[in-house]
Amino acid sequence: MPDLSINFAGIKSPNPFWLASAPPTNSGYQVMKAFDAGWGGAVWKTLGVPVVNVSSRYGGVNYRDKRLVGFNNIELISDRPLADNLREIEEVKKHFPHHAVIASLMVQSRQEWHDIVRDVTNAGADGIELNFGCPHGMCERGMGSAVGQEPEVLRTIVEWVMEVARIPVIVKLTPNISDITEPARAARAGGADAISLINTIQSIVGVDLDKFAPYPIVDGKGTNGGYCGPAVKPIALNMVKNCAQDPDVRLPISGIGGIENWRDAVEHILLGASSVQVCTAAMHFGFGIIREMTAGLEQYMTEKGFSTIYDMVGKALPNVKHWEDLNLKYKVTAHINEDKCIGCQLCYTACEDGAHQAIRLQEGTRTPAIIEENCVGCNLCSLVCPVEQCITMERTDDATQHRTWKERTAANDIPVTFNDERAGGLHHWVPEPAAALGKERHKTLPGKARALGSPQAARLPAPAESQS
Amino acid sequence: MAEYPTPTTAQDFAANFAQIKPLMSNTEALYESSRCLFCFDAPCIKACPSGIDIPQFIRQINSGNTTGAAKTIYEANYFGNACGKVCPTEVLCEGACVYNLNEQKPIEIGRLQSHATRKVIDSGQKLFGPGAANGRKVAVIGAGPAGISAACELRALGYEVDVFEARAQPSGLTLYGVAPYKITNEETLAEMDYLEQQFGYRVHYNQRISSREDLQRLEDGYDAIFLGIGLGATNALLLPGEERQHCVGAVEFIEQLRTEQQHVAVGRKVVVLGGGNTAMDAASESARMGAEDVVLAYRRGKDEMGAYEFEYDLAKSVGVKGLFNVAPVEIIGNGKVEGVRFIRTATVDGQVQVVPGSEFVESCDMVIKATGQSKQTGFLHLIPGLQLDGKGRIVADARTGQTTNPKYFASGDALNGGAEVVNAAAEAKQTARGIHGFLSGN
Numbered sequence: 001m002p003d004l005s006i007n008f009a010g011i012k013s014p015n016p017f018w019l020a021s022a023p024p025t026n027s028g029y030q031v032m033k034a035f036d037a038g039w040g041g042a043v044w045k046t047l048g049v050p051v052v053n054v055s056s057r058y059g060g061v062n063y064r065d066k067r068l069v070g071f072n073n074i075e076l077i078s079d080r081p082l083a084d085n086l087r088e089i090e091e092v093k094k095h096f097p098h099h100a101v102i103a104s105l106m107v108q109s110r111q112e113w114h115d116i117v118r119d120v121t122n123a124g125a126d127g128i129e130l131n132f133g134c135p136h137g138m139c140e141r142g143m144g145s146a147v148g149q150e151p152e153v154l155r156t157i158v159e160w161v162m163e164v165a166r167i168p169v170i171v172k173l174t175p176n177i178s179d180i181t182e183p184a185r186a187a188r189a190g191g192a193d194a195i196s197l198i199n200t201i202q203s204i205v206g207v208d209l210d211k212f213a214p215y216p217i218v219d220g221k222g223t224n225g226g227y228c229g230p231a232v233k234p235i236a237l238n239m240v241k242n243c244a245q246d247p248d249v250r251l252p253i254s255g256i257g258g259i260e261n262w263r264d265a266v267e268h269i270l271l272g273a274s275s276v277q278v279c280t281a282a283m284h285f286g287f288g289i290i291r292e293m294t295a296g297l298e299q300y301m302t303e304k305g306f307s308t309i310y311d312m313v314g315k316a317l318p319n320v321k322h323w324e325d326l327n328l329k330y331k332v333t334a335h336i337n338e339d340k341c342i343g344c345q346l347c348y349t350a351c352e353d354g355a356h357q358a359i360r361l362q363e364g365t366r367t368p369a370i371i372e373e374n375c376v377g378c379n380l381c382s383l384v385c386p387v388e389q390c391i392t393m394e395r396t397d398d399a400t401q402h403r404t405w406k407e408r409t410a411a412n413d414i415p416v417t418f419n420d421e422r423a424g425g426l427h428h429w430v431p432e433p434a435a436a437l438g439k440e441r442h443k444t445l446p447g448k449a450r451a452l453g454s455p456q457a458a459r460l461p462a463p464a465e466s467q468s
Numbered sequence: 469m470a471e472y473p474t475p476t477t478a479q480d481f482a483a484n485f486a487q488i489k490p491l492m493s494n495t496e497a498l499y500e501s502s503r504c505l506f507c508f509d510a511p512c513i514k515a516c517p518s519g520i521d522i523p524q525f526i527r528q529i530n531s532g533n534t535t536g537a538a539k540t541i542y543e544a545n546y547f548g549n550a551c552g553k554v555c556p557t558e559v560l561c562e563g564a565c566v567y568n569l570n571e572q573k574p575i576e577i578g579r580l581q582s583h584a585t586r587k588v589i590d591s592g593q594k595l596f597g598p599g600a601a602n603g604r605k606v607a608v609i610g611a612g613p614a615g616i617s618a619a620c621e622l623r624a625l626g627y628e629v630d631v632f633e634a635r636a637q638p639s640g641l642t643l644y645g646v647a648p649y650k651i652t653n654e655e656t657l658a659e660m661d662y663l664e665q666q667f668g669y670r671v672h673y674n675q676r677i678s679s680r681e682d683l684q685r686l687e688d689g690y691d692a693i694f695l696g697i698g699l700g701a702t703n704a705l706l707l708p709g710e711e712r713q714h715c716v717g718a719v720e721f722i723e724q725l726r727t728e729q730q731h732v733a734v735g736r737k738v739v740v741l742g743g744g745n746t747a748m749d750a751a752s753e754s755a756r757m758g759a760e761d762v763v764l765a766y767r768r769g770k771d772e773m774g775a776y777e778f779e780y781d782l783a784k785s786v787g788v789k790g791l792f793n794v795a796p797v798e799i800i801g802n803g804k805v806e807g808v809r810f811i812r813t814a815t816v817d818g819q820v821q822v823v824p825g826s827e828f829v830e831s832c833d834m835v836i837k838a839t840g841q842s843k844q845t846g847f848l849h850l851i852p853g854l855q856l857d858g859k860g861r862i863v864a865d866a867r868t869g870q871t872t873n874p875k876y877f878a879s880g881d882a883l884n885g886g887a888e889v890v891n892a893a894a895e896a897k898q899t900a901r902g903i904h905g906f907l908s909g910n
Contacts (some may be wrong), residue, residue, distance in 0.1 A: 032510035064502035064530060342569035366511070366566075386505055387570055443509035 002301035003308045004294065006040075008275045009194035009252045011127040013100035015040035016309055017293055018264065020256055020277035021129060021172070022102035024287070026078065028088025032095060037287040038294060041100030043277060044089065046077035046131045047116060048106040048143075053079055059205035059215035059225060070232070071280045072205045072225035076137045077106050082116070086123040093124035102170065106131040106143050110160045111398075117164050125127040127167050130158065130192075132183070133174035133199020135226050137402060145199065148174035151186035158190025170254060173239075175232075176202050180239040181246040186209025188251055194233040195243060196254035196277060198236045200226025233258025237271055241320050244272025261288065270316035274309060328408070329401035332377035332393040334358070334370050338391035341367040347381035347391060351396040355380045357431055372396075374429055471787045474758030481730040484756040485648040488782070489553050492576075494585040501530035507566055512577060515564035515759035518545035518894035521788040522561055522577055529584055537584035539595050546620045547893040548615050549589060549659045550642050552582030553651040555890050556745075558778045574891035589662045592653045599626035605909055607632065607690040608669075609677050610638020613892035614880030614899075615696030616663060622694075623667035631669055631740050634676035638664075640698055641881075642889055644723040647749040647845070649756070653726065663711075680850050687875060692903045695862065695871070695878040696896060699841035699886055705741070709799030710837075718742065718750040718838035725753055735834025737761040739808050740788075741796055742838030748783045750836045755786040762788045763830060767813050767820055791830070795822060799835055807831040834910075841886060851876055861885045868902025869895065877903050 004015040018041035019025050019034055026045040034042055053075055061070030078085060092101055103120035107113055117128060132154055134144030147154050154171070161169055171187035175198035184195050202224050204214045214222035236257020243249045255273025259265050260281030264297060268276050281289055286321055306312045336347070343366025351359040358374035359381060370381075382391040408414050415422040475481040492500065502525040512522040521540050526535035541548035557563070557578040565574030588595060606622050608615045611633035619629045637643055638660040641701065643653060664671065677683065686693050702717025704710065712734060725732050738754040740747050743766035755762045764783060766773055770792050773780065784790075794810040812826035844862030855863040855872040862871055862878045869877045879899040880892035 065499045066502075234894045340570075342566040343507075343511065344505045346505060349508035440509075 002298055002306060003303075004297065005038075006275055006309050008100075008168075008254065009127070009170065010098050011041070011102065011275075013040040013275065014098060015294055015297075016269070016275045017041070017290060018043055018102070018254070018275055018277045019282060020279040021046050021102075021131065022279040022283070023073075023075065024279060024282045026080070028092050031088075031092050031101070034287045034290075035092070035096045035099050038290040038368075039287065040100075041102065041126075042092075042187065043102040043104050043129050043276070043431065044078075044085065044125075046104040046106045046134070047082055047085055047120065048077050050081055050110075051076040051079050051137075054218045056216045056218045061205050061229070061231060063402065067229050069202075070205060070227060071199065071229035071283070072203045072216075072227045074136050074223055074225040077104075077131070077134070082119065086119055089120065089123040089125055093126075096151060100126045102127040102129050104129040104131050104172070106134070106138060108141075108143060113157065113160045114164045117161055121165070121167050125167060127170060128161065128163060128165060129170040129172050129196060130173050131199075132157075133172045133197075135174060135176050135202040136224055145174035145176050145202075148172075148183050148199070149177050151182045154183050155186040155190040158187055159193050162191040165370050167409075170194040170196050172199055172256075173197040173243075174199045175235060175239055175257075180242050181249060184243045184246065184249045184251070188233050188249055192251065194252040194254060195249070196234070196256055197243065198239050198257045200228045201232055203227030203236065219220065230258045230260060230264075233264055233267075237267060239446075240268055240273055241271040241317065244314055244317055245320065246268055260284075262293045262300060265293060265297060266300055266312070267316075269309065269312055270314070271320070272314040272317055276315045322411070324405040327402050327404060329397055331395070331397040332379075333372055333396045334374045334377070334379075334381050335367065335392050335394045336370060336381075337390050337392065338367050340387050342387055342390075343367060344386060346384045350380050350384045356428070376428070472756045472758055475730040475756075477730060481580060482652075483646075484758075485753075487652070488649050489576075489579050489582065492579050492587060497529055497534075497580060497583045498889055500576050501526045503567075505566065508821070511564035511566060512561040512575075514719070515560045516544075516885040517560070517888070517890045518551070518897070519542040520548075520561075520581070522581075525584060526575065526577070526580055529580055533775050534584050534587045535593060535595070538588040540592075541581055541585055542595065544897075545890065545893050546617045546657070546663055546897070547642070547889055548638070549582050549585035550613075550651060550656060551586065551890045551893065552578045552580070553655070553887060554642065554646045556581075556776050556778075559776055560890070572812065585659070590660065592665065594666065596620075596624065598623040598668050601628065602626035602908075604628070604691045605630070605689065606692045606903060607686040608696060609641065610696035610698060610880075611635075611638035611660075611671050611673075612696055612698050612880060613642060613889045614698075614878075614882075614896040615640070615694065616660065616897035617893040618694045618696060618879065618900045619671075620663055620667045621668040621897045622903065623669050625900065625904045627691075627904075629669035631671040632675045632677050632686075633671055633673050634678075634776070636673050638673075640669055640696075644726055645719060646726075646889075647753060648723070648726060648729070649752070652903075678847060683850055691907055693876050694896075694899065694903065695876055695882055696880050696892070697844055697847070698881040700707050700844045701842055702837055702864075703794065703840045703842050705837055705839060707796055707798055709805075710799065712799050712801045712805045713803060714805040714833060715799050715835040715837070718746045718836050718843055721750055721836050722746070722753065725757070731760070732757065734759045735805075735832060737763070737832040738834045738836060739763045739765055739830055739832040740836045740838055741765050741808075742840075743768065743775060744774045744838060744840070745779050747836075747838035748775045748779040748788075750838050751788040751802075752783045752786050754834070754836065755783075755788055759834075761832075763791050763832070765791040765794050765808070765810065765830070767793065768815055769793055772815070795820070797827060800829065805833055805835050807833055833877075841881075843885075844882065848882075859885060864899075865902065868905060869899025870902055870906060877906075 006016045021043040025042045031042045048211045057075040059072045062067045063069045103125040132148035138144035139146040171192045206215045210387045254275040255268030256277040259278045265276045348359045348368040358371045359368045385391040472484045475484050506523045510523045525540040527535040561577045562574040567574045605628040608631040611631045622629050639656050643656045702719050734754050734757040738759045751762050751764045765851040793813045795813050798809040807829045809829050812823040813820050845860045853873040862883045864871045864878050877899050879895035
């Protein structure tokens with residue numbers, strides 16, 4: 001049985017799954033219920049001077065029939081008095097002494113920081129998270145992401161906090177910045193114990209086509225919010241990786257962004273996170289999702305032979321390289337498994353219109369064929385194919401050669417002029433432009449109705465080809 | 469034993485004939501449309517006789533443009549709502565869905581189609597209208613799928629159109645011949661109302677065109693005449709006892725069922741003769757009307773039945789029993805039907821042969837003959853120069869629908885010998901273009 005427990009910068013937790021600072025951690029009731037369900041830790045809804053919120057606070061991005069692949073909010077930090085929160089933190093810690101309760105904080109002056117750090121420490125919090133990430137509402141008041149976007153200010157505030165902090169301090173970073181490692185380095189310079197990322201991404205999740213207003217709509221108006229949910233995972237993973245690989249950051253990372261199952265969590269961990277935080281998935285499905293997350297993580301660790309979380313933290317980092325270090329001699333080619341093909345021809349039209357015209361249709365069958373010499377190994381066909389393992393990318397080089405862009409640059413073997421002989425696509429066949437005209441009109445404008453044309457335009461009967 | 473109680477009220481009838489393709493809610497339509505792969509050169513389009521751009525309308529439903537979806541459907545097929553419900557989608561669009569090849573459920577194309585079209589029918593949204601008047605007039609005989617489709621298309625092309633219908637209501641077999649669990653009368657008529665309001669053709673009900681004089685009037689008053697007359701009554705079996713009470717034709721039985729519903733009486737034990745889709749319908753309907761036993765008797769083997777497999781499955785699911793390789797010899801009884809004398813058959817070299825000495829009597833109190841419909845050759849012979857083929861079908865140009873009398877054009881069952889609503893709708897649209905080509909000199 002693998003050991004799921006962690007010691008994150010001094011904060012101990014029975015498993016790496018924490019609830020992120022957000023609506024699910026708004027009260028002691030919710031946090032207790034989450035711990036009861038199996039969550040290892042919770043970052044309390046951000047404390048500070050209580051706010052006043054608007055009604056209509058969340059917006060969703062649905063993809064076809066899938067709800068909330070993206071989610072945004074315009075809610076602010078806790079609107080409850082500090083004393084109530086402190087009392088509840090104390091009560092939670094009484095019931096769950098071995099679970100992690102981290103107080104998220106957002107205030108302005110040095111004195112306020114000192115006061116609130118002392119208050120939450122006295123209440124029994126195991127750690128502190130500085131909310132330098134909130135990208136809506138609070139940033140306009142000089143807090144949240146306004147701090148996260150100014151490394152010098154961030155560092156100063158971290159220093160204020162560290163003057164009085166007796167428990168570990170995590171700095172939560174905003175992704176609304178061009179280089180995430182800059183605030184991460186500032187956090188380290190200020191003396192923080194760890195970082196967490198990403199906070200939400202500034203966003204408009206949609207526009208009401210009838211009311212001409214962005215979601216969520218508050219009395220006919222809206223504002224930018226903070227974006228999260230499954231859609232942001234790729235952005236989060238990249239930023240976690242950037243911080244984990246930066247030699248000047250070297251802080252434990254709590255990974256946040258798009259985590260809703262064990263697999264998402266493992267990805268964050270493999271790229272350097274040693275705890276993970278979840279919000280949207282808990283808001284969507286409730287605390288019960290923790291069952292699947294812990295069970296999946298345990299099974300994965302067992303199968304891989306990892307006995308602790310730390311056996312896997314950052315394990316994918318050595319394989320995340322700069323583009324210039326990738327092997328240009330490696331070559332894969334698409335392969336269609338004819339027994340599995342169902343003939344949707346999405347691969348054909350994707351390659352034809354969106355890639356390199358390396359798939360052709362065949363007479364007498366709906367199964368397309370790969371034109372190997374045209375296939376650049378881009379993966380597109382295998383990505384659009386709706387059948388599992390129908391299109392596979394097969395290695396076609398002999399695995400003996402290795403040559404990177406960096407090596408070619410050093411050897412003076414790269415294209416340097418506009419019409420350089422060394423252009424990668426120079427010898428790759430492309431069709432003549434005019435060959436596109438009318439090529440597939442009868443297939444992309446289909447149906448007898450199209451062949452007949454609109455009644456108003458009718459002059460001649462249907463062309464003969466429509467009958468074939 | 470009866471699986472269905474005999475219906476005595478409209479509610480009972482509706483329950484016994486619950487729609488097998490019920491209307492989808494918006495949520496169900498969203499989920500189902502989300503599954504569509506948007507295949508390139510989609511097989512479903514090719515499998516649709518009317519060539520509806522199916523991936524397009526499904527994508528339109530999915531992107532919240534149900535009105536656009538309805539437009540896509542109606543542009544190809546004026547019986548869009550009816551076809552979504554009554555088409556044998558299992559062997560057409562849905563049968564061609566690539567999901568079948570992955571052993572996944574095909575997209576419920578028919579139900580999505582009805583969902584989209586029903587929305588505009590219910591809202592009465594104006595999507596189409598007559599084209600600029602071109603001063604020409606066309607008479608349409610028959611307000612069935614062929615006639616109404618031709619009328620819509622001709623109106624869109626700017627013709628004045630008069631439709632002459634022998635019955636009291638439009639849509640032909642959609643109303644009078646389709647099993648009630650496939651489509652309700654209300655739905656059928658709602659679509660007809662919608663089309664009439666959109667295109668503004670005139671339908672003259674209870675006006676059977678049956679004499680040379682009737683035809684002469686049309687020939688004199690119109691630039692072209694469209695024949696959408698369908699088929700006639702059930703073929704006689706020419707068996708002794710066929711005249712006995714409670715020995716009825718399937719087409720007549722179904723028509724009565726559609727118009728009189730729960731007021732139709734069926735026998736306690738019903739024998740249905742035939743192996744086609746109409747036989748399956750009549751058998752299913754008898755069972756749903758409360759018959760205790762329904763036997764489907766067919767002179768060849770089960771696998772040789774003309775009916776679609778899913779139609780036989782549907783009949784079996786309501787308790788219909790198959791009796792194969794039997795040929796009726798006599799309808800026995802005393803005034804009323806009391807049974808059918810059968811003789812067993814064997815198929816030798818593709819020929820059905822009777823097995824001597826194998827006669828037996830299957831007792832019953834009702835016989836439904838589903839042995840095909842006759843052609844309306846008597847009427848058609850009133851049209852000068854109109855040629856029929858050996859099976860009594862109208863001979864016409866495959867592309868234009870023009871018959872051997874250049875003023876007459878034809879589509880639907882009278883031309884194709886009997887097919888689906890969708891075939892008639894598709895043919896008639898094309899024939900309307902044929903009429904247009906002829907009259908505009910192209």
